[in-house]
Amino acid sequence: MTAIDPAWRETLPTLMIGAVGAGLFWLVGFPAAVLTGPAAAVSVATLLGLPTAIPPLLRDAVFLVIGVSIGSTVTPEVIATALAWPLSLAVLTAALIVVVVAARAALVHGFGYDRMTALLAATPGHLSYVLGLSTDLAADVPRVALVQTVRVLLLTLLVPVLIAIWGVEGTAYLKDQGPISAMALALTFPLALGLGLLFKHFGVPAPLLIGAMVVSAVGHGADLTSGAMPPSLTVAAFVCMGALIGTRFRGFDRRRLAGACWAGVMTTLIACAVAALGAVLTAQIVGMPPAALLLAFAPGGVEVMAALAIETGLEPAFVAAHHVFRLFVLGILIPVFVARNRHP
Numbered sequence: 001m002t003a004i005d006p007a008w009r010e011t012l013p014t015l016m017i018g019a020v021g022a023g024l025f026w027l028v029g030f031p032a033a034v035l036t037g038p039a040a041a042v043s044v045a046t047l048l049g050l051p052t053a054i055p056p057l058l059r060d061a062v063f064l065v066i067g068v069s070i071g072s073t074v075t076p077e078v079i080a081t082a083l084a085w086p087l088s089l090a091v092l093t094a095a096l097i098v099v100v101v102a103a104r105a106a107l108v109h110g111f112g113y114d115r116m117t118a119l120l121a122a123t124p125g126h127l128s129y130v131l132g133l134s135t136d137l138a139a140d141v142p143r144v145a146l147v148q149t150v151r152v153l154l155l156t157l158l159v160p161v162l163i164a165i166w167g168v169e170g171t172a173y174l175k176d177q178g179p180i181s182a183m184a185l186a187l188t189f190p191l192a193l194g195l196g197l198l199f200k201h202f203g204v205p206a207p208l209l210i211g212a213m214v215v216s217a218v219g220h221g222a223d224l225t226s227g228a229m230p231p232s233l234t235v236a237a238f239v240c241m242g243a244l245i246g247t248r249f250r251g252f253d254r255r256r257l258a259g260a261c262w263a264g265v266m267t268t269l270i271a272c273a274v275a276a277l278g279a280v281l282t283a284q285i286v287g288m289p290p291a292a293l294l295l296a297f298a299p300g301g302v303e304v305m306a307a308l309a310i311e312t313g314l315e316p317a318f319v320a321a322h323h324v325f326r327l328f329v330l331g332i333l334i335p336v337f338v339a340r341n342r343h344p
Contacts, residue, residue, distance in 0.1 A: 010053040017045050017052070018243035030160070034238040035307055039156045042246025047257070054244045062244070063208040064192055065237040066307050069229045070209075070316045071216020072180070085321065088282050088293065092322055093329050095278040095297055099124050100337060102274070103267040111263045113143070115341045121147040121263065123337075124271055124299025125323075125330050137338065143260055149248045150264025151271070155300035156245055158272060159308060163291040180227030188225050191215045209306065213320055234310065241307050271299045288315060296322035 021041025025033035046052045103122035107113040113121065117139040120130050130144065180188075189212075196211030204210060219225030279293035286293065292314040295305055309319035 010051045014052040014243050017041050018239045034235050035242045036157050038239045038242025039245040042243045046249040052247045062237045062240045064212045067209040067212025068216040069310050070213045070320045072220050088286050091278050091282045095274050099271045099274050103270045106266050119341050120144045146260030147264045151268050154268040159298050184225035295319045
């Protein structure tokens with residue numbers, strides 16, 4: 001009998017915990033239950049010391065599925081709406097600067113963080129880049145990682161609640177197009193993987209997700225691969241994505257967890273307040289629901305916010321484009337902020 005890789009031995013229990021969390025959140029009516037439920041359940045299990053894991057191969061497959069789902073929402077209406085995107089992208093850039101400055105000040109003055117650790121912990125995204133800088137700049141890496149992980153988890157749980165409170169129903173579900181054909185899927189996924197690997201070679205953030213999104217968007221926009229993804233496939237991808245968020249608490253020092261959690265809560269609330277304000281100010285001009293703008297401005301991971309956009313039907317292509325742009329802007333802003341903190 002062939003031995004099973006240890007990481008995969010931990011994967012089945014992780015997915016089972018995630019599925020139970022999804023079921024419980026669905027029963028109580030929590031928004032985006034198939035994503036938020038697994039995130040909460042696996043986070044608790046991980047913090048209790050259970051070995052949880054999502055292998056890189058499965059993680060990459062999930063990103064491909066979510067990317068194809070995002071691309072499948074591209075319609076002529078979406079393209080027409082894109083003419084108004086430059087304004088919302090400008091507001092997003094301003095919101096990013098406000099979030100970084102305000103959250104950094106809160107961490108320095110409210111939690112005693114040093115200037116560089118506070119800056120990197122307050123940065124809303126680009127986690128791998130931020131952690132790499134944390135090591136090079138002698139910042140407190142575990143503290144940065146904890147605050148950033150709490151931010152992603154809280155946004156995964158809070159943003160759907162805010163959308164539900166807003167009372168907005170999404171429309172980008174592709175209800176009338178029917179399921180995508182098996183032939184179209186067989187063509188789309190290899191092309192998506194190839195483009196994603198090419199993007200990865202050139203250092204594009206979230207390469208597999210973006211590659212799949214581009215291939216799917218072109219195929220659907222040209223009416224070559226029309227149709228919606230199988231619901232069972234997208235639900236499975238959401239459960240895996242939520243479980244993946246929860247596994248990021250693995251190996252964290254519990255003694256430092258409480259302080260980092262409070263710091264993460266504070267920075268997340270600041271980010272949510274700024275995102276909500278930007279969404280309200282921009283929604284009327286862009287002509288979209290404020291909830292869609294909130295998803296676009298929320299400083300969560302591009303994969304997570306895009307998955308929430310699909311689950312809620314709130315303009316996934318619009319949301320994903322803004323989060324890709326957010327990572328691009330952060331790639332420019334982070335070195336500028338680092339230089340200013342090195343030489344006050």
